[in-house]
Amino acid sequence: MAQDRQLIRWSMQEIRRIATRLARQQIYPAHVIAWSLWRRAHQAAAQQAHFKSKMQL
Numbered sequence: 001m002a003q004d005r006q007l008i009r010w011s012m013q014e015i016r017r018i019a020t021r022l023a024r025q026q027i028y029p030a031h032v033i034a035w036s037l038w039r040r041a042h043q044a045a046a047q048q049a050h051f052k053s054k055m056q057l
Helices: 012-023 029-056
Strands: none
Touching: 012 029
């Protein structure tokens, strides 16, 4: 479920990336937003794993 995932906060680079991609005519906005949500969820999971491994040291 997309609502159950934790996401990292929006970065300026992520906002720029989305704005650039949405400005292109060939790409569907829903695809850009879905990709961004997946990317931010993946980064949040990686960040949690990183913090967890640091706590075990």
